[in-house]
Every structure is written in C-alpha cells, then in structure tokens.
Amino acid sequence: MHRTGELYGQFQTLEQQKESSTLGMWIFLVTEVLFFGGMFLTYTINRHQYFTAFGIGSNTLDIKLGTINTGVLILSSLTMAMAVWSAQVGKKGLVTGFLIATLALGTVFLGIKVVEYKQKFDHHLIPGHGFDVWYQVDNTKPETEMGKKLLDDEREELHKATLTDPDIQSHAQLYFSLYFAMTGLHALHMIVGAGLLIWLIKLSMRGRFTPQYNTPVEIVGLYWHFVDIVWIYLFPLLYLIDRHR
Amino acid sequence: MSEHSEHIVSPIVYMVIFFALIAGTTVTVLAAFQNFGQFNIVIALGIATAKATLVVLYFMHARYSPRRTQLVIVCAVFWLAIMLALTLSDYQTRQQHLSRIVPPAALYRA
Structure with missing residues (x-):
C-alpha cells in the first residue's frame, strides 16, 4: 500500500486518518456495549426473579477487595489518559512511563481477581457438583467473639433465605454462574488490553508516538476506558445489591 | 473534509x-450499607451512570470529538435502551412466573 511517512494512501491528511480510526473504534465499542448489555439484561431478569438467592450470593463477595479493585482500575484509566496526553504534547519518555504504569495497574487488578476466585473455590461456591451455600457457615471456626457473632448472623440469614426460597442452592448457583461469566468476560477484556499495552510500550520505546501521530495510543485508550466503564457497572450490581440489612 | x-x-x-x-465509588459503597428500600438500586445505578458519563466525556474525549463520533455514542446508548426496555417489558407483562415454566421434556416423562 502506498504510504508517506505515517499517512496511508487512502487518506488525505493525518487528521482525517485519525478521525477514521477513532470512529471505527467507537463503532466496535458499540457492538461491545450491546454484547455486555445482553449479559446485564440476563442478570437483571434473574436477579428480579431470584432476589433472595442473588442477595445471599452477592453478600459472600469480598467488598474490600472489590472496592480496592475499582480504585485500581480508575487509577489505570487516569494513567492511560495521561499516556495519551504525553503523546499529544510530545513527551516521549512519559508516554512509555504511563503505559507501563497502566499495564502494571491492570496486572494488579487481575491479580486481586485471582485471589477472589481462589476464595470462591475454597468456599465451595463454584457452580456444579461441589456447590454448597452452607459450606462457609458450617466449616469456619471463629476465633473471636465478634467472628462468632458474624457467623451466627450469617447462619440466621441463610435460614431465613431458605424459608423464602427453598431451592436456594440452585438459584445461588445461577448467581455465581453469572458472576463468573461477567467478571470472567471482563477479565478476558483486561487480558486483551494488557496485550495491546505491551505492543504500545514496544512501539513507544522506539519513539514512534509524536504529536502528529499517536492514533494507536488514543485508540487503545478508548478500549481501556470502555473496560473501566463495564467494571463501574459490574461493581455495584455484583457486590453491593444486598448489603443494607 | x-x-x-x-x-x-x-x-x-x-x-x-x-x-x-x-469520590463516586466511595459514595456508592457507603450508600449500599444504608437502607433506602427500593431506592438502593436506583442510587447505585445513578452514581454508576454519572461515573460512566464522566469517563466517556473526558477520558474518552467524547466532548471534544467530531459530531459524527458523538452520534455513534448516542446510537449505542439508544440501541441498548431499546434492548433493555423491550425485553424487560416482555418479562414484566408475562402471565407465567419464570420459575414455574416447565421444560417440555419434563412433561413427557410424567
């Protein structure tokens, strides 16, 4: 293909080329909105139907880790935005630095997610043969008075929930299926984003991004912020729906 | 051009x-522990939408983008709204309770 510097033959100016690229990325993001929208819709319908079981499932999630992860992801969006700014004003060293920071924060997010998933395995909350919402309450040995009281409260809640919804075991599995599908899909997007960031860091270290040409940083930035938005909705819907009791 | x-x-x-x-994240977490009855979910989603709007407008530069890019963003929200509104109104207006729908195979076995 004919190419002059960074300008491909089918475009007349770098500006037109950049606008086409960002428009294309936005159109891809529209399809992503509808893709994740379908999952949120499934979640909403089932949560409405199995309100009690979803509340029980949601309250087993670790709110501290969830909140920290939200902060980490928002911070990574800031560093990504700063990488775009550095490229626009031509600070080449800063571009690389901010991209590496974004990648590091993304990795921290995924690491915390792994810790959370591990907890769910330990607590027998993986949908399937070994699933048991009672496991955690029946198998924890509280060390303090406070811990004992919390555990008794939890047992009480489970008893009450079983009275409202006798089939709570299968409906809680539905919650966890959706939890793993939605956070898993989100994590997959993060992994793809991390791959894109590595590619950007390589280009940036060769000094490829200038005020005239920084479309790849801008476009990966759009993707990264979109993944952040998905988490902004996932966090309250999965972690916070039934904390006020 | x-x-x-x-x-x-x-x-x-x-x-x-x-x-x-x-700040939005902090408020969401704090509000989740207060009992506002059926408004808890409204507050949570309201804050989430405000946060998402800030990200789109500033981090994603939508505020400074050309008109046609803004049109694409509005379309995304519009199609999402159609999908959510029509599907949810369908589920809301059904006579049958979702959990009472018996799969056909179970009928034949009896």
Missing part, C-alpha cells in the same frame, strides 16, 4: 475527573 484541530485535554482536567470517580 473537516479541518478539525485536535483538542488536548489538560492533565488538571484528568486529575479532577479521577478524584470525582474515586
């Missing part, structure tokens, strides 16, 4: 948005 000169968003704006997002 548009001669739209690139708008560079300043780091100060990014920092302000960042702190607004962190």
Whole structure:
C-alpha cells in the first residue's frame, strides 16, 4: 500500500486518518456495549426473579477487595489518559512511563481477581457438583467473639433465605454462574488490553508516538476506558445489591 | 473534509475527573450499607451512570470529538435502551412466573 511517512494512501491528511480510526473504534465499542448489555439484561431478569438467592450470593463477595479493585482500575484509566496526553504534547519518555504504569495497574487488578476466585473455590461456591451455600457457615471456626457473632448472623440469614426460597442452592448457583461469566468476560477484556499495552510500550520505546501521530495510543485508550466503564457497572450490581440489612 | 484541530485535554482536567470517580465509588459503597428500600438500586445505578458519563466525556474525549463520533455514542446508548426496555417489558407483562415454566421434556416423562 502506498504510504508517506505515517499517512496511508487512502487518506488525505493525518487528521482525517485519525478521525477514521477513532470512529471505527467507537463503532466496535458499540457492538461491545450491546454484547455486555445482553449479559446485564440476563442478570437483571434473574436477579428480579431470584432476589433472595442473588442477595445471599452477592453478600459472600469480598467488598474490600472489590472496592480496592475499582480504585485500581480508575487509577489505570487516569494513567492511560495521561499516556495519551504525553503523546499529544510530545513527551516521549512519559508516554512509555504511563503505559507501563497502566499495564502494571491492570496486572494488579487481575491479580486481586485471582485471589477472589481462589476464595470462591475454597468456599465451595463454584457452580456444579461441589456447590454448597452452607459450606462457609458450617466449616469456619471463629476465633473471636465478634467472628462468632458474624457467623451466627450469617447462619440466621441463610435460614431465613431458605424459608423464602427453598431451592436456594440452585438459584445461588445461577448467581455465581453469572458472576463468573461477567467478571470472567471482563477479565478476558483486561487480558486483551494488557496485550495491546505491551505492543504500545514496544512501539513507544522506539519513539514512534509524536504529536502528529499517536492514533494507536488514543485508540487503545478508548478500549481501556470502555473496560473501566463495564467494571463501574459490574461493581455495584455484583457486590453491593444486598448489603443494607 | 473537516479541518478539525485536535483538542488536548489538560492533565488538571484528568486529575479532577479521577478524584470525582474515586469520590463516586466511595459514595456508592457507603450508600449500599444504608437502607433506602427500593431506592438502593436506583442510587447505585445513578452514581454508576454519572461515573460512566464522566469517563466517556473526558477520558474518552467524547466532548471534544467530531459530531459524527458523538452520534455513534448516542446510537449505542439508544440501541441498548431499546434492548433493555423491550425485553424487560416482555418479562414484566408475562402471565407465567419464570420459575414455574416447565421444560417440555419434563412433561413427557410424567
């Protein structure tokens, strides 16, 4: 293909080329909105139907880790935005630095997610043969008075929930299926984003991004912020729906 | 052909948005522990939508983008709204309770 510097033959100016690229990325993001929208819709319908079981499932999630992860992801969006700014004003060293920071924060997010998933395995909350919402309450040995009281409260809640919804075991599995599908899909997007960031860091270290040409940083930035938005909705819907009791 | 000169968003704006997002997260978590009855979910989703709007407008530069990019964003929200509204109204207006729908195979076995 004919190419002059960074300008491909089918475009007349770098500006037109950049606008086409960002428009294309936005159109891809529209399809992503509808893709994740379908999952949120499934979640909403089932949560409405199995309100009690979803509340029980949601309250087993670790709110501290969830909140920290939200902060980490928002911070990574800031560093990504700063990488775009550095490229626009031509600070080449800063571009690389901010991209590496974004990648590091993304990795921290995924690491915390792994810790959370591990907890769910330990607590027998993986949908399937070994699933048991009672496991955690029946198998924890509280060390303090406070811990004992919390555990008794939890047992009480489970008893009450079983009275409202006798089939709570299968409906809680539905919650966890959706939890793993939605956070898993989100994590997959993060992994793809991390791959894109590595590619950007390589280009940036060769000094490829200038005020005239920084479309790849801008476009990966759009993707990264979109993944952040998905988490902004996932966090309250999965972690916070039934904390006020 | 548009001669739209690139708008560079300043780091100060990014920092302000960042702190607004962190504040939003804090408020969401605190509000989740208060009992507002059926309004808990409205508050949570309201804050989430405000945060998402800030990200789209400033981090994703939608505010400074050409009109046709803004049109694409509005379309995304519009199609999402159609999908959510029509599907949910369908589920809301059904006679049958979702959990009482018996799969056909179970009928034959009896």
